[in-house]
Amino acid sequence: GNSVTQMEGPVTLSEEAFLTINCTYTATGYPSLFWYVQYPGEGLQLLLKATKADDKGSNKGFEATYRKETTSFHLEKGSVQVSDSAVYFCALRLTSGNTPLVFGKGTRLSVIA
Amino acid sequence: EPEVTQTPSHQVTQMGQEVILRCVPISNHLYFYWYRQILGQKVEFLVSFYNNEISEKSEIFDDQFSVERPDGSNFTLKIRSTKLEDSAMYFCASSQTETGELFFGEGSRLTVL
Numbered sequence: 001g002n003s004v005t006q007m008e009g010p011v012t013l014s015e016e017a018f019l020t021i022n023c024t025y026t027a028t029g030y031p032s033l034f035w036y037v038q039y040p041g042e043g044l045q046l047l048l049k050a051t052k053a054d055d056k057g058s059n060k061g062f063e064a065t066y067r068k069e070t071t072s073f074h075l076e077k078g079s080v081q082v083s084d085s086a087v088y089f090c091a092l093r094l095t096s097g098n099t100p101l102v103f104g105k106g107t108r109l110s111v112i113a
Numbered sequence: 114e115p116e117v118t119q120t121p122s123h124q125v126t127q128m129g130q131e132v133i134l135r136c137v138p139i140s141n142h143l144y145f146y147w148y149r150q151i152l153g154q155k156v157e158f159l160v161s162f163y164n165n166e167i168s169e170k171s172e173i174f175d176d177q178f179s180v181e182r183p184d185g186s187n188f189t190l191k192i193r194s195t196k197l198e199d200s201a202m203y204f205c206a207s208s209q210t211e212t213g214e215l216f217f218g219e220g221s222r223l224t225v226l
Contacts, residue, residue: 103155
């Protein structure tokens, strides 16, 4: 089946620290990969995506590269800010048909000043 | 900016009671979804809806669940007889096209006592 595994949280970092949140996937077909973010009191928002192998998605200083050989899509940011504190969800969606998003459990990030 | 809105933000109910969760998708979107997240677990797909009918549903979406678009703007999820294990955060989402980006609401937290 299709599934996403992401690193357990919570993750607590100091401001300007380097962030990595690991995400690996299994898929029966050829997926697109996503990172969603949920800020406190808000809904899930698309942060970035990649639709084919070796693509790099990027937004707001965050990056993730679609690695087919390791079935991974790790999220990175070089210097986190307090405003990045949120829950981050890795997700996949098969590219054929109206298939649902499959999410990981989410990783809570807290950035302290 | 258009957004998906959900009500109520939090509902507490007794086991066996009926619950209706409401969602107003973005106005020009045609595809609608419900997901849920039990505390500490993954965000799980429940159902997708297009052209006034269910297009896909998960094994979670049993006979106790139903969805409806009663008036062209609201999209509702009904749980006929709630169980303790229905306690979760329920997310509504909509998209403009079959493979387009999903826009999520803030979620409705359901607590079944």
